[in-house]
Each structure stands twice: as C-alpha cells, then as structure tokens.
Amino acid sequence: MAFQELLDQVGGLGKFQILQMVLIVPFLVMTACQMFLENFTTVIPGHRCWVHTLDNDTVSDNDSGILSPDTLLRIFIPLDSDLRPEKCHRFIHPQWQLLHLNGSVTNMTEPDKETCLDGWVYDQSSFPSTIVTEWDLVCNYQSQKSVVQSLFMAGMLVGGLIGGHLSDRFGRKLILRWCLLQLTVVGTSAAFVSNFHIYCLLRFLSGCSSIIILANDGMLITEWIRPPSRVMVITVISCALSVGHILLGGLAFVFREWRTLQLVVSVPFLVFFFSSRWLVESARWLIINNKPEEGLEALRKVAYTNGMQNAGDALTMENHMGRRTTQTLFMFLVGLSVLVNTFVPQEMQTLRVALASVGISCAAASVTSFSVHIFELIPTVLRARALGLETVASRCGATLAPLLMMLMEYLSILPWIIYGVSPIIAGLAVLILPETRNLPLLDTLHDVKNNKEFSRKVNEINSFVKVTKF
Template identity: 25%
Template sequence: MADFGEILESIGDFGLFQKLLLFALCFPNLILPFQLSSLVFNHADTNHHCNADWILQVGPNLTKEEQLNLTLPRLPDGSFDPCKMYVPMDWDLSAIREYGLNETTTCTDGWVHNDTIYDATIVTDFDLVCENTNIFRAAQTIFFAGVLVGAVLFGPFSESFGRKRATQIPMVLMLIFTVVTGLSPNFYVYLASQFIVGVALGGFRINSIILATEWIGVAQRSYAACLSQVLAALGQVMFLAVVYFVRDWRIDQFIMAGPLGFIVVYIWFIPESARWLLYRGKTTDAKELIQKAAAINKRTVPDSLLDKALEEKPVEKGGIKMLFASRVLRKYFLTITFAWCAVNLAYYSLSLNVGKFGLNIFLNQLIFGLSEIPVHFFCMWSLEAAGRKLSLMGALIVGGVLCLLTLAVPQSNYVAIATLATCGRFLMNGAGSICYVYFQELFPTAIRQTATGLGSTASRAASMLSPVVNMLEIYHFTIPTVVIGSLALASGIMAFLLPETRRTELPDSTEEAEGKRGPKLSNPATRDCEDIQATKL
C-alpha cells in the first residue's frame, strides 16, 4: 500500500481542507477551559460565620455588629471564628450582655456567607464550609476522575468506531450535563453531572487532536496540539471576563452551554480520518474522503497512487499487548507517560491554587491565561527548530526548577511567587503540548489511539491527584511544591531516552515505530536521486 504521507503530499498536506478541519476541532478548546476554570471560581471559599439569628428573638433591634459580638467567639487574631458559636441560652438580653455567653458549639443553624466578590458559588449554595470544607476538593477530584474515565472509554471506542464519533459524542454529553450542572438541586447531582462533563472532556480532547494530526503533513503536525492549547488559553481569559461580570455560578454554566450548542451542531459534519479508514479496510469511504480533500484543496490525486492506497493492507493486531510486547515501544511509552503525568500534576496543582499566590484571584487568572498564549506559539517554533526531545527536556527541567524556586522566595513577596509560579505553569503547559505531539509520532497507527488513551489515562490520574497533593500543605506548605517540582525534574531527565521524531512520517507499523524509518523527504525528485545513488553504491 502506498504510504499515506505520499497521498497527503499529492492532495496537499496543509491545504484549505486541513485548515478548516483544524479550526473546527480546535474551536471547542475556547470553551473547554471554562469547565476547569469553573473549579477555581465556582468553588471559591467565602467569608462566612455561624447563623446566630436566634438572639434576635430576645433583641430584635440589635445591630449586626452587636449580634455577632454577643453570639460568636473570636480567634486569637481578633476575627470571628467562622465555625463556632456560643450555645444559645434562655436568658433575656440584659443578662446576656452582663454575663456573656461562654460555652461554644459548632454551627447549629447553618451559616451566613458574607462574600463580597461572588453572588453565589457551590460553597454558598451547598454550605461547603467548616467540617465540609474539603468536600469541594473531592468535587475537583471527581471531575478529574471523569476526565480519566473519558480517556479510558473513548480510546478503545475510537479504535473500533472511528475518530469522528469519538469527538462528536463527548460534545453532546458535555452540552447536556453542563446544563444539568447549572440546574443541580443538591451537591450529589452536581458531583454526578461534573463527573460526566469530565468524561466528555477527556474523550474529546485526545481524539480531536489525533483526528486533526492524521490529516496533516509532517511540517505542520504540531499545529493540532499547539493551536488547540492557544485557544484554550484564550478560553481562560474569556471565562475570566464572564465570571467578572456574572458572579453567579449557575448562570455561568448556562452561558457555557450556549457555544457548546453551536459546536454540537457543526461537529456532525467533520470528516473521518482517512488513515484510520484505510487501516480498518474501509477503502471505499477512504477513497471518497481523499478525493473530497483533494477537491477542496484544488489538487488531484493520481489514480495509480490512489489504487495503491486501496490495496489490501496487512493489519497488525494486538492492541495493548502489541504496545508492551515491543521492548522499544514499551520504553517509549513509560518514559513519555511519566513526563505527561508530571506535567499534569504540576499544571493542575498550580491552576487550582491560583487564588493562593497573594494577588487578586482575577488578576492571577488573567496572568495565567495570557501567559499561555505565547508559550504555544513558541512551542510550535521550538518543535521544529530544536526538535521534540530537546524541547520537552528543557520545558520540564526549567519548569521544575522554577517551581522549586518559589520556596526560596519570602512568602510575603507575592509578586515574585506569582511570577515564578506563572513561568513554571507556562513551561508545563508547553510540555503538555509536546507530549501530545510526541504520542502521535512515537506509536504506529494500529495502537496510536490505544497508546495515547493509556497515556492520557495515566496523566489524568495524576491531575486527579492534584487536589490531594495540594491538601498536603496542611502538614507543611512546602510539600506540594517539592512534589511537583521534583517529579518535573526527574521526568525531564528521563526524556533523554526518547528518540527525535521531528520531520518523520507517522509510523504505520511496529517496525517503523521502533526506529526503522528515515526522515521525511518532501521532494520526490530528491528521493529518486538518492535511490539511484544508493543503487550505484
């Protein structure tokens, strides 16, 4: 069978067809960050205290300050204890004022939320404070568990039913359960809907990148991962604007659902991967798509080349077994997966702590979002100029060092800490794009989605642990930073074991993936000339 790269060269490996497909698959990334950012804003804590309205029955004319002074104990710093109140006594107001209340208890009548930043969050609606203060961390973990499950479910689904269906179905699920989230009557419905939103996000993310990558030539292959990340960064800034002006978490969910509805409409018209169709033996469908792509690109594909493409191809089978049976592929998989896990753990740990870097939470999120836009343009340049291997090693090692340096700065120096954290997150984000590109280029077509799905599953497990890692700060504030920085450094050093895949054709067999392939030569005349010289030798 003709190499699919030759077919791409003939029909145009980055023509109008590929650009339209790339835009259609990258555009949803403007909305996907809304789901992650909502974990930061919708879960924001509030300035709360126990509801002590009982005292108004004996002193209905008390001012708010008098009410709190009589019913709430104070902390050593002079502020009111947010989780305790004085036990109500059957005294008149004069006795309470004269003798005071001394015995304390936990909040018996709920809480009063005095947040001046947000109108409503899940913390205020579901009272996730005091003894329930870490439940919202569980909500974050459940969301990331959904992302993990999505990667597991839609990986094999994509291999069996195609990349197209594996991008369409998740978007429908995301639309439905984003609306359900906004309508949640209680915390349990909220958790269930967020889990399914996570499943949809995990399924769409990896399959959309693979679908775009398998239609694009070697020179622009990194665009699918990097441009989707650029739009994701813009999406963070867009969501920041939404939350700034609309500070009710339920309304924000409905605002998210609007563009998701638009995406669900057009996503049904995207084409399948011709490379996958050929691998599955669906030659008639593949031929129609190749001819359609050539027509849109205003190119023609030679009949001889098309006939070769439609010849029966020996199919490698084995799935996960094939991946781990090869010593070389196994080494590649474990190395790049470890790097991806370290990237996700660091990135999401920093993202979920956006409000703890001393500056205003909106300013921190704006800095984080804007800083990610240039990193992916730089990433596209670096992948071609320095290569995949050196770019990944540099991003992980330097990013890990920057995270660790936040511990060397006085904790009162908020600007320096926010700057180092932003730069570390900047590089981790770039390393994530490189991992996406690397996964497509390291493994053959038969197990490309399986390998990517397994790697994504492991990385999502790491991201699911990020709220847990952040909770280790209760033992010492340095522990989360030491963990994420050290893992980034170690994975950056291990990336030395990976091969360089810049400007090589996507492998279609295990033999090619193990390194028995050469660099891509875009000029057929050059290939012919080299073949002649090799024959003479």
C-alpha cells in the same frame, strides 16, 4: 502509495485543514471552561452561623432597637484568633456582658458555644450563589466540596480509558459527536438539579465527555497535517485551551450565579454537536480499519477543498532542536525554577514571581512539545488508547501533587524539592525515546517495527490494501 505521499498530493496544510481547525478550536475553548468550572462554582464565600435574633427579619425589626448589626453580632457570634466572627460556631446564649468590655479579660470564663444548627449566612457581594451556598458545603461539610472536583477528575480518567478504545474502534468523529451531545445534556442538566449527589454524578459524566472531546479534537486535526506543520497546529491547540481559561474568568465575572454560569458553558455544546457534522473523519483511521473507499473519498474531499495545489508547502514551522532536546531543555528549566525558588527568601517577592512565571511558561512549552512527540510516536491504530493512558497518568499526577504537601510536616522544603527534581529526571528519560522530527505519522504496528524506513504500507492480518493516487 503511502498515506503521507497522498497527503502531500491533496495538501497537508491548506484550506481544508484550516476549516477543520476553525470548527474544532471552539470545542477546545469551551471544554477548557468545563474543566476549570469548579474554580468559580465552588467558591467558599465569607459566612457565619445563622442567628434567630440577627437574621430573622421580624425579630430584628422589633427588638434590635438602637443596637447596630455589628454590636448584635458581637453578642451572638464568638471571635476567632484574628478577632473576626467565627465561621462555624455561635454562642449558645447571648453574651450581653461583652458589650461592656473595652479590653481583654484574661480570667473571664469562656462562654459555651455550639455549631451552626440553623444553617449559615453567606456574603453574597462577589457571588450571589455557588454550590457551596446551595448545599451548605462549609465547616464540617467542607470536604464534600473536594468530592465534586475529584469526581470530575475521576471522570476524565475513566473517559480517557474508555474513550481511547472506542475512538480506535468506531472512529474519531462518531465518538466526538456522541460526547458533544452527552456534554450538552449532562452539563445543562447540572444547572437545574436540586440534589447534590445527582450534581456530582453529572459532573463525573462531564469529565468523561470532556477528555474524549479534547483527545479526538486533537486527532482529527493532527492526523490530517504534514510533519513540518504539526508543531504549529498543536501549538494552536494549546493556545485554544489557554483562551478557554481566560474566557472562563470573563464569563464568571459577568455570570456570577453558579447555575447561570453552568448553563452558559454547557449550551454551546449543542451548537458544536450540529456543526461537527461538517468535520471529516481521519482518512488514516478509515484506511487502517479496512475502509479504503471511505478513506479515499475523504482524501478526494480534501483535495477538492485545497484545490490540489499543495497549499501547505509555504506554511512550515518546526522547534529546530527536535522533540527530545526541546522537551529535555524545557523540563530542566521547570525543575530549576522550582528548586531556585525554594531557596529564595519570602521577602523577595518580585524575584519569586519572576521565577514562577518562567517555570509556568516552560511547563506549558514542555507540554506542547510532549503533545507533538506522543502523536508522532504512537501509530494510528493505537493513538487514541495511548492518549487515554496519558490522561490516566496526568490525572494520577494531579491527584498525587496535593498529597505531597503533607511531607511539609517532616521537612518544609521537601515537597518543593520533589517538584523540582521530578521534571529534571523526566527530562533525562525523554532522551531514551526515538526522535520523530520531520517524520510522517506512523499508522500500523508494522510501521513501528520498520521505523527506520518508515514504511507506510497498510497491513492487515492476512491481506494487503493498496492505496493508489486517484
């Protein structure tokens, strides 16, 4: 009997699938927090050079006299073009004569300046500390802030490549549990390190774990779902990631010290590691990897949980236009919103924000549709590897996008034209792919070759495994 028929027998969206999602959704929410953690831990607060007379408590108390802090600041710190204290320079010698100037003097010699040799003073009103203030990643060292973010993305790229292979080889659940434990260890350790390079290494390892958790969570849900309900389930996954983004903002508002925030978004993964023991391995993967008895045992567990009542029959939801048409439509809208916004005057802020909102919404919808399509196009034996390659492509895109802004030196609207035209071309390319709406998931390469009949036979190199109804 084909696996899809067995899944229909035990329930394609019943109590078991709901419980599986209840266990997995928190993993997705907190993983999203890990992915965007640098939005808050690498904030660059207002800063200026440390000055002995200003910032040494003993000297300030004795020598400041009747001079206010702002007055002293004017003596020791030069002003930038916006008449604000410079962030990266200070006067070599105090400029007392500046106290007597009521206006600008054009023929005055520019006082000698130097870099912040003694460190910086930071504005702690919003964030008591960040990794920027921890390791002084400002001025000449500001580029190192980007290193942290790049290394996390590089970790996701490497994790996508390695994790996909390991998941197809050793199973979705085993690799997921390992990554949950790894993220607990490296994430928690990052909250206590005092060396910047070690912190970078730990964030790289966090990126490796995060992408594997996302991919395997998705497979452990979708490979248990009937085709009519798959869109709804993947939409829930996308919404879970969005909830994670919202939650991170709230956590960052409450826990503003970067080490505390790092700890708060890492410790829950220890709980997830223990709760993941109740997840059920994908029966598809078990059967395809010559473990039919374990696969049937998993199916029996599902049947018992669902009461053998086909609980999913009444819960169906489909994008009715099909995968290809839906993706093409939304990607066209993304491209058009970018192109139109490019030529809207800056003064029309309401219209610009509205167009940007439409573009972001359509982009999210197209990503959801794409997630459904890729799961249905790729057979079970290669699905994790394919998701790994998809991760590589997305990371390359994320890396390339900021570089395109350099083209503004030649033509100010050129990057935005590229951003607008690219999704339109990609939407047309989607039409080349086969439609998979309401079709069962492919399991083997044999199924791909015979996708017109969608045979669900399980083929091995020189043997045939027959799966029967129990």
